Amino acid sequence: MRIDVLTIFPAYLDALDLSLVGKARRDGLLDLRVHDLRAWTTDRHRTVDDTPFGGGAGMVMRPDIWGKALDDVLATGSVPAPATETPAVGLDHPAPAAAVTLTPAPRQVLLVPTPSGERFTQAMAEDLARADQLVLACGRYEGIDARVAEHYGASSSVEVREVSLGDYVLNGGEVAALVIVEAVARLLPGVLGNPDSLVEESHGAAGLLEYPVYTKPPVWAGLEVPEVLTSGHHGKVARWRRDQALVGTARRRPDMVAALDPHQLDRADRVVLAGQGWFVPAGGRPARVTVRHGRAEDAAALAELAAFTFPLACPPHMAVQDIQAFISEHLTSAHFDAYLADAARYQVLTAESADGVLVGYTLTVLPLSADEPPYADDVAALVTARPAAELSKVYVLPDYQGSGVAGVLLEATAADLAVRVVDGVAPAALWLGTNKANRRAQRSYQRAGFTVVGTRRFRVGDSLEEDLVMVRDLRAGEAAEVGETTGPTSGTR
Numbered sequence: 473m474r475i476d477v478l479t480i481f482p483a484y485l486d487a488l489d490l491s492l493v494g495k496a497r498r499d500g501l502l503d504l505r506v507h508d509l510r511a512w513t514t515d516r517h518r519t520v521d522d523t524p525f526g527g528g529a530g531m532v533m534r535p536d537i538w539g540k541a542l543d544d545v546l547a548t549g550s551v552p553a554p555a556t557e558t559p560a561v562g563l564d565h566p567a568p569a570a571a572v573t574l575t576p577a578p579r580q581v582l583l584v585p586t587p588s589g590e591r592f593t594q595a596m597a598e599d600l601a602r603a604d605q606l607v608l609a610c611g612r613y614e615g616i617d618a619r620v621a622e623h624y625g626a627s628s629s630v631e632v633r634e635v636s637l638g639d640y641v642l643n644g645g646e647v648a649a650l651v652i653v654e655a656v657a658r659l660l661p662g663v664l665g666n667p668d669s670l671v672e673e674s675h676g677a678a679g680l681l682e683y684p685v686y687t688k689p690p691v692w693a694g695l696e697v698p699e700v701l702t703s704g705h706h707g708k709v710a711r712w713r714r715d716q717a718l719v720g721t722a723r724r725r726p727d728m729v730a731a732l733d734p735h736q737l738d739r740a741d742r743v744v745l746a747g748q749g750w751f752v753p754a755g756g757r758p759a760r761v762t763v764r765h766g767r768a769e770d771a772a773a774l775a776e777l778a779a780f781t782f783p784l785a786c787p788p789h790m791a792v793q794d795i796q797a798f799i800s801e802h803l804t805s806a807h808f809d810a811y812l813a814d815a816a817r818y819q820v821l822t823a824e825s826a827d828g829v830l831v832g833y834t835l836t837v838l839p840l841s842a843d844e845p846p847y848a849d850d851v852a853a854l855v856t857a858r859p860a861a862e863l864s865k866v867y868v869l870p871d872y873q874g875s876g877v878a879g880v881l882l883e884a885t886a887a888d889l890a891v892r893v894v895d896g897v898a899p900a901a902l903w904l905g906t907n908k909a910n911r912r913a914q915r916s917y918q919r920a921g922f923t924v925v926g927t928r929r930f931r932v933g934d935s936l937e938e939d940l941v942m943v944r945d946l947r948a949g950e951a952a953e954v955g956e957t958t959g960p961t962s963g964t965r
């Protein structure tokens with residue numbers, strides 16, 4: 473590849489003699505030429521700028537000087553790429569007088585670094601690495617006369633791209649040229665010693681930031697390398713790295729999470745994203761769900777959601793009147809008033825979609841003392857850890873089922889329990905009863921870290937149902953407080 477940089481400060485680009493780019497130049501993989509723009513001036517002072525038409529501060533770079541320089545540099549780079557094709561010669565193809573040489577026009581790209589350009593990205597670097605010649609025009613002062621980009625943009629043989637490194641202003645295009653040359657050059661075949669380094673790096677095909685990396689010593693400043701990395705278990709290492717990439721991207725670049733292709737996200741990915749407050753709606757890209765503590769004014773909406781979702785979780789054999797009886801006994805607006813008023817006994821968390829719709833909630837019954845057993849004897853015998861909290865309800869609107877909202881709520885519930893200290897101890901276990909027939913719910917609880925410990929009897933109206941009792945060990949993962957307006961920030965399983 474040929475790269476030409478035009479600048480009034482050629483020495484700025486001396487750094488391109490160093491490291492991998494310098495080696496690529498010496499190895500002949502990159503033909504990089506740095507030119508002093510003033511070489512194209514004709515006056516005694518070698519002037520490249522003048523005052524702006526229309527007034528204003530600063531100076532503008534003259535189009536005539538740039539025009540001469542760019543014409544020359546583009547002309548020397550327009551020598552066709554060496555792609556020669558000789559037609560077959562045989563009985564049906566008598567030899568022509570002279571072999572025909574097909575000469576595809578070289579792809580020449582004029583790059584003008586400017587804070588008002590399109591954002592320079594890895595995808596753009598990958599595209600530019602396929603060009604034959606890049607010409608970087610480094611402006612200074614207030615920039616280059618706008619007719620330069622317009623003139624070359626109108627030419628069919630040159631592509632013009634005005635590019636910005638980011639939303640800040642540099643003194644000129646030289647630093648941007650250094651960045652662009654380095655980002656492009658390392659993608660050229662043969663430049664990186666180990667091309668595998670390109671596969672998983674940040675801003676690559678996965679659309680995620682890269683996972684954290686570690687080397688020797690295994691303990692430094694009291695900090696240990698994560699155990700999984702020394703386990704030798706390649707599958708676990710790969711999963712851990714993917715989890716870290718998802719968590720880091722969710723924390724630092726939510727815009728990248730929102731742009732992830734849902735088809736590239738497996739179940740484990742969705743659980744991790746749920747832990748960061750993201751769900752994946754059916755047929756859509758990841759979206760953020762806001763989890764917060766329920767407030768008194770939520771009672772009516774919660775009762776409405778409960779009355780709508782509770783019947784959907786009941787097995788088909790259950791009589792409608794039994795289901796209705798359960799709702800009137802436990803899930804009316806008045807019941808939610810009571811739950812919301814008694815924060816020591818009940819934890820209510822709500823999940824709202826980005827457009828403010830209540831899409832799910834959890835209701836958890838908290839222990840009031842460290843040794844308080846679960847209220848029913850059959851459960852108390854099965855759930856032995858203390859203090860133990862009961863996840864009494866976790867309901868999500870049908871459109872959001874399977875999207876990860878329930879996961880977001882469960883992680884937020886677990887994270888919030890870690891700070892619900894009773895008698896100096898945070899709850900050690902979260903247990904729940906779920907109808908034996910509801911396999912979908914059981915699978916989703918299993919994914920969220922619950923395991924089956926036995927069965928219990930549970931009354932819905934006049935119907936006595938058999939539930940599975942499942943428990944999640946709350947001491948197993950890290951946890952953090954649930955904020956008023958944001959999703960959980962805790963660990964994920």
Ligand code: ADE
Pocket residue numbers: 585586587635636637638639640641642643644645648
């Ligand atoms: N020149 C000045 N500021 C710049 C930026 N942010 N990106 C690219 N070129 C620039």
